[in-house]
Amino acid sequence: MSNNNLIKGSLQTIILKLLEENEKMYGYEITQRVKELTEGEIKITEGALYPALHKLEAEGLLTTEIQQVDNRVRKYYSLTKNGQKEVSAKMSELQSFVGNLQRILDPEWKPGLA
Amino acid sequence: MSNNNLIKGSLQTIILKLLEENEKMYGYEITQRVKELTEGEIKITEGALYPALHKLEAEGLLTTEIQQVDNRVRKYYSLTKNGQKEVSAKMSELQSFVGNLQRILDPEWKPGLA
DNA sequence: AAAACATACCCAAGTTTCTTATGTATATAA
């Protein structure tokens, strides 16, 4: 799936933020949620998503829990305590980056305006 | 220089946009402009900048012109016609991506609001 | 005078993060 080349590095933040809002999600669900929220414009590839999830788990930010649903295995991810801390950190990093981008690309831009 | 991990993918757009606004800039000048505009928060590394400039030139989006200033060589870059077209394309790509990011990360967000 | 910093260009090795392609398996719809 997919064809969006931009801002490599924001996938982790997306995953963490969705998990902050949802308590518990599985991989496939994350791809679908992102697709919904962006009306199909951003499609997370599985080749990007699963390695990212595994990495976040290895770093201790996520824990997993396997569930059987209709003869299908689902691997649910949720935030650890460290994960909860990291969400805020990653979010403000990204938001400050986007703010800086605006300052570079749109000299008229002021924070708090359209 | 530098210590900002994000930006993957947006550097080309930054270069093109600055050149749209300034007609003609040299590499070092670009790093300084970005530093100014972001109050030191984004520092373009030379290891990232020069390869990016060379690539954009190879793609026919930029042309160069060498000038001697105080016994120092400066390589000025400016947009070609194709470069001028690409600025708009890259800008709307990036803006739509940022919009989608907002939709994912901030469910309250609506375009045109703070 | 020497050292440090600023200006100005460049490249190469290595890392991270992605894309693309592939594989496994079950369930349902055409």
Add this chain to the structure above:
DNA sequence: TTATATACATAAGAAACTTGGGTATGTTTT
């Protein structure tokens, strides 16, 4: 029975960086 949807996963390769060099001149600090 073929395709699509659900659900996981890995591996090769590409792209865009970081880090750490190198060259050279001019200025400021110690």
